[in-house]
Amino acid sequence: MPALDNTFLFVEPMQHYLNYGSTILHQIVGANKNPSQTIVELIGSDATPEKALEQLTSLQPIVFSLTGHGSETTTSLECTAKLVNTESPELELFKDKVISLVSCLTAQQLGPAIVDAGAVAYIGYKEEFWFFIGDEAGTTRAVQSPFLAAYQFEASLLHGKSTSGARTDQLAKYDEEIAYWITGDGKNDPYGMELARILEMNKTNSVFLGEGYVTPSPSPTVMVAGASSIPFALATIILGVLIYRELKQ
Amino acid sequence: MTKELVSNWFSKLPENEKDLPLLLSDGLAYTPRTAYNEVMRGSPVGDKLQALIETGRFGTTTEDEQAIAKTRLEQWLKQQPDKPLFATLSNKTFTPSQLLQEIQQETPIGIQWRNNEISHMKNIVRLR
Numbered sequence: 001m002p003a004l005d006n007t008f009l010f011v012e013p014m015q016h017y018l019n020y021g022s023t024i025l026h027q028i029v030g031a032n033k034n035p036s037q038t039i040v041e042l043i044g045s046d047a048t049p050e051k052a053l054e055q056l057t058s059l060q061p062i063v064f065s066l067t068g069h070g071s072e073t074t075t076s077l078e079c080t081a082k083l084v085n086t087e088s089p090e091l092e093l094f095k096d097k098v099i100s101l102v103s104c105l106t107a108q109q110l111g112p113a114i115v116d117a118g119a120v121a122y123i124g125y126k127e128e129f130w131f132f133i134g135d136e137a138g139t140t141r142a143v144q145s146p147f148l149a150a151y152q153f154e155a156s157l158l159h160g161k162s163t164s165g166a167r168t169d170q171l172a173k174y175d176e177e178i179a180y181w182i183t184g185d186g187k188n189d190p191y192g193m194e195l196a197r198i199l200e201m202n203k204t205n206s207v208f209l210g211e212g213y214v215t216p217s218p219s220p221t222v223m224v225a226g227a228s229s230i231p232f233a234l235a236t237i238i239l240g241v242l243i244y245r246e247l248k249q
Numbered sequence: 250m251t252k253e254l255v256s257n258w259f260s261k262l263p264e265n266e267k268d269l270p271l272l273l274s275d276g277l278a279y280t281p282r283t284a285y286n287e288v289m290r291g292s293p294v295g296d297k298l299q300a301l302i303e304t305g306r307f308g309t310t311t312e313d314e315q316a317i318a319k320t321r322l323e324q325w326l327k328q329q330p331d332k333p334l335f336a337t338l339s340n341k342t343f344t345p346s347q348l349l350q351e352i353q354q355e356t357p358i359g360i361q362w363r364n365n366e367i368s369h370m371k372n373i374v375r376l377r
Contacts, residue, residue: 017336069340080340104339127361129338183376187263193325194334196263200372201365 003062003096006217007038008158009055011066013047013078020131021067021102022047023138024147025154032158037217047078056093062216063098065154067147070103070124073110086110091117098163098216102150104128107207121163121210123153123170129205130198134191142191145181146198149174150206157216164212174203252288255302259285261376269321271370272301273309278317281373305375318366322352 010029012022026041033039040059042051047066056064066083068075074085084090086109095118101111107126114122131146138144152173156166180186181196189195259267262281270278274297279287284302287295301308309317329345336342341358343351351359 016340017342018338020336021338067338069338071339102338104337125338128341128358131336131338132334133336133342134332134334182263182372183261188265191334192263193265194329197362197365197369198335200369201361204365204368 002060004038004060005062006036007059007061008033008040008063008065008216009052009059009061010039010041010154011047011052011064011068011077012041012043013066013068014044015079016069017131017133017137018067018069018078019137020133020143021147021150024144025065025067025102025151027138028148028151028155029158032155034158034217037158045078049077049081049083052077052083053090053093061097062214063100063154063157064094065100065102067102070101070106070110072105072108075101075103075106075110084110086113094119096120098122098157098210098214100124100153102129102147107205107209111207111209115209119210120214121208121212123167123206123208125202125205126207127201127205130201132191132194132198134194141180141186142189142195145177145195146202149177149199150202160215160217162213162215163208163210167208167212170206171203174199174206178203252299255285255288255299258302258376262373265325266373269324270317271321271374272298272307273313273317274298274301278320302374305371307370307374314367314370315363318363318370319352321370322362322366323349326352 010025012025014022026043029039029041040055042055066077068077068083069080074082076082091114094114097119098121099114099119101124104125105127106124111122111124132142135143153166153170156169161169178196178199181192186192186195259281267282268280270280272279272284274294279298284298288299326345326349331344331346333342333344335348352362
């Protein structure tokens, strides 16, 4: 069964500091989704390997995205439970899909294995992915910033961009966030030095593999076409009313 | 050569960056603030430092770059509150002093920070 356009699966564990990322991913999904899309989010205690694999099988999402702790060969979900490694037969479930792993180190071996298993694209990190925990999750720009940059890829895919367009947007978002902490409003923030360096490292270590032409959510074109016919319909109705009045007199 | 470029560059920097060593001339390291003062005084070393800033270089060999990067990280991290500030998506957390240990022991994490600091220094000296 092929992956289905406009279908997204997001996995958002909360423990072991993963709430710092999952909270932002949840907000980004909420702000960027549209009614033509089928979106499933596995949050907190639902973010288990069993449920993720079950949804991958039954939903066949074109995009699979997670926040999780990772290594060169493995990525994990809630309570650091392993989802897959480079040898897992479940890698087959990634075939024809766009896979985003906001995890450490997976671009070294797991990412290439995912593409070898037939994924159309993979995005992840080849070294440690850093984030700031000096404030509570989701409460300040400092804790949000690394994930706002990372999840720009998902935001752009939800907006109908191709995989290469979303990757370009993500790199631009990294530059925007870095500029905020070096020359923008955050440059003299007590933690500005931390954030500038964290974002620089994450940007340098981010890796995109696979095809750039895939557009997981092509529906906005249809919506634009539909929207552009509304003024024409209104003009036709108004004209009809005017002609009716003229004829009546 | 114009002092205005150096002045604009200096004013754009975050305050905390102004007192970290950045430029090397004749074996001595200069922070942006000391470099700015030398340039404004029009001293001989100021001319050399101005040339480095204008060309976006910091005048060091690879070994010197690594040494200055380490010094910068040490100076900065020692000033930070010693509570967990940093985390990774490989399930690790660090206080500034724990991160400093990684840098001093040149672990893979320490090397990641040191190498990034060299890139960061390039971004800072080329800021316009």
